[in-house]
Amino acid sequence: MSTENRTLALEEQVAHLSKTVDELSDIVARQEREIEVIGRRLGMLMQAEAVRQSDGEGTVALADQRPPHW
Known part of the structure; x- marks a missing residue:
């Protein structure tokens, strides 16, 4: 393979x-x-x-209640 062909192939690969x-980069920025x-929606929900x-008042928070099968 000639130097010119190698250079062209490398330039194509770089492109x-x-x-x-x-x-x-665009995908990461969108994500x-x-x-x-x-995060903002989760904060609002919490x-x-x-x-x-x-x-x-006077009730146990759902997160602190035992499931009914216990």
């Missing part, structure tokens, strides 16, 4: 790898945004559940 890196949204449980 493909650069494209792949750019695509993966980071999705994780942030999910806060709403804490309020709901605190409104039921």
Whole structure:
């Protein structure tokens, strides 16, 4: 294989790898945004559940109750 052919093959490989890196970077950025949204939603759900449980004064929180088969 000549030097020119090897250089061309390496340049093609670098171009493909650069494209792949750019695509993966976009995917990671999208996933980071999705994780942030999910985290905020989870926080809101946990806060709403804490309020709901605190409104039921005198009752045992569901997380602290034994399952009915025990």
